[in-house]
Amino acid sequence: MLPQPYTSMDTHRVTLGCFVLSALELLGVLDEVVSEKDRKDWIEWIYAQQRTGFVPATTANGKRTLPHPVEGIYGFAGGPFSGRPYFGEGEKAVAACEYNVYDSSHLTMTYVAIMTLVLLGDDLSRVDKESILQSMRRLQLPSGCFVPCVTDYQPDMRFVFCAAAVSHALNDWSGVDREAMLSYIRSCQGYDFGIAQCPHQESHGGSMFCAIAALGLLGGEALHDQKTILEQQQQQQQLGLDQAPLEAQLSRVGLLDKEATIKWALMRQTTGFQGRVNKPTDTCYSFWIGASLKTLGAFEHVDYDLNRGFLFETQHPAFGGFGKWVDTYPGKFLRVEHNVMHSYMGVAAMALMGEPGLQPLDPLLNISCRTRERLERETVFWKKE
Numbered sequence: 359m360l361p362q363p364y365t366s367m368d369t370h371r372v373t374l375g376c377f378v379l380s381a382l383e384l385l386g387v388l389d390e391v392v393s394e395k396d397r398k399d400w401i402e403w404i405y406a407q408q409r410t411g412f413v414p415a416t417t418a419n420g421k422r423t424l425p426h427p428v429e430g431i432y433g434f435a436g437g438p439f440s441g442r443p444y445f446g447e448g449e450k451a452v453a454a455c456e457y458n459v460y461d462s463s464h465l466t467m468t469y470v471a472i473m474t475l476v477l478l479g480d481d482l483s484r485v486d487k488e489s490i491l492q493s494m495r496r497l498q499l500p501s502g503c504f505v506p507c508v509t510d511y512q513p514d515m516r517f518v519f520c521a522a523a524v525s526h527a528l529n530d531w532s533g534v535d536r537e538a539m540l541s542y543i544r545s546c547q548g549y550d551f552g553i554a555q556c557p558h559q560e561s562h563g564g565s566m567f568c569a570i571a572a573l574g575l576l577g578g579e580a581l582h583d584q585k586t587i588l589e590q591q592q593q594q595q596q597l598g599l600d601q602a603p604l605e606a607q608l609s610r611v612g613l614l615d616k617e618a619t620i621k622w623a624l625m626r627q628t629t630g631f632q633g634r635v636n637k638p639t640d641t642c643y644s645f646w647i648g649a650s651l652k653t654l655g656a657f658e659h660v661d662y663d664l665n666r667g668f669l670f671e672t673q674h675p676a677f678g679g680f681g682k683w684v685d686t687y688p689g690k691f692l693r694v695e696h697n698v699m700h701s702y703m704g705v706a707a708m709a710l711m712g713e714p715g716l717q718p719l720d721p722l723l724n725i726s727c728r729t730r731e732r733l734e735r736e737t738v739f740w741k742k743e
């Protein structure tokens with residue numbers, strides 16, 4: 359059972375675990391404080407949350423071979439909240455993961471579960487990649503945006519990021535229409551060149567991170583902008599030079615005006631960062647906007663001293679960890695679960711600034727650089743034969 363203040367988070371229990379383990383990893387103590395037994399048990403527990411389309415049928419070489427029995431949405435759920443029995447390892451455990459429409463996976467939980475498995479040293483060999491890719495094709499909308507699952511229709515930028523991160527982890531982008539994804543990200547940039555969750559909404563630091571990280575993971579020209587292309591086109595025109603087809607060039611980039619987007623992000627720094635114009639400074643935005651600026655190559659323009667000063671002020675002297683605001687702590691103003699998230703984000707924001715004693719953070723996947731290296735070197739989808 360989760361502690362009482364966390365019970366409403368039962369549907370994304372794996373996320374709470376990821377915040378805790380990832381903070382320990384950034385502090386450089388994960389291997390030291392997690393026993394081998396706990397590590398193995400937690401890996402089994404995470405795999406028990408996988409919703410797989412495969413019927414467990416073991417062949418001589420131990421592989422599951424039967425086709426998908428139902429057209430479901432596969433991946434990971436955030437916890438056993440529906441009351442499924444937990445069998446640990448073995449064939450019975452795989453059977454318990456069979457798809458049920460009322461207890462399907464969630465795209466964010468799939469991202470978090472995969473990252474946590476890598477954090478714990480798993481090689482992802484039991485991740486049902488084909489089912490996840492098949493599901494992502496069904497979760498992407500014609501606009502290019504994603505919904506996280508079929509029973510919870512809320513398309514926005516958060517799930518664009520999750521789809522990009524899962525595709526990167528599986529080293530396979532065949533579950534995503536990348537051109538449509540780029541088009542959606544462009545459509546969420548407004549008159550101020552910040553980035554919103556959905557078209558015509560207010561620019562927001564969290565959706566900015568989701569969009570910028572997705573562009574970084576897409577790679578290629580995704581992080582470039584249309585304004586620069588149009589300026590180059592104009593120059594070439596004046597010089598009478600041949601020009602590449604404009605439409606094709608514009609469709610390959612994810613930003614409208616990179617410089618203006620960077621300016622919007624930098625303007626959110628007060629001491630730490632606010633998530634939107636005129637909102638209070640909040641610990642987590644030192645990460646959301648900090649990581650975006652890092653990816654955009656403009657993090658050196660952040661005032662480190664002010665940012666660090668604010669983050670230190672949100673640390674609780676007795677409980678430890680970071681709060682959302684100065685003078686917040688479990689039980690005061692906010693429910694306690696916000697502080698597990700903000701505690702992780704505080705450490706992550708410090709890691710972005712290269713704070714001594716912290717491991718370097720990858721600003722695209724939001725895991726330590728060491729974990730990303732392990733993902734790309736030791737997991738089955740990346741390993742070179």
Ligand SMILES: [Zn+2]
Nearest residue numbers: 640641642682
């Ligand atoms: Zn926050």
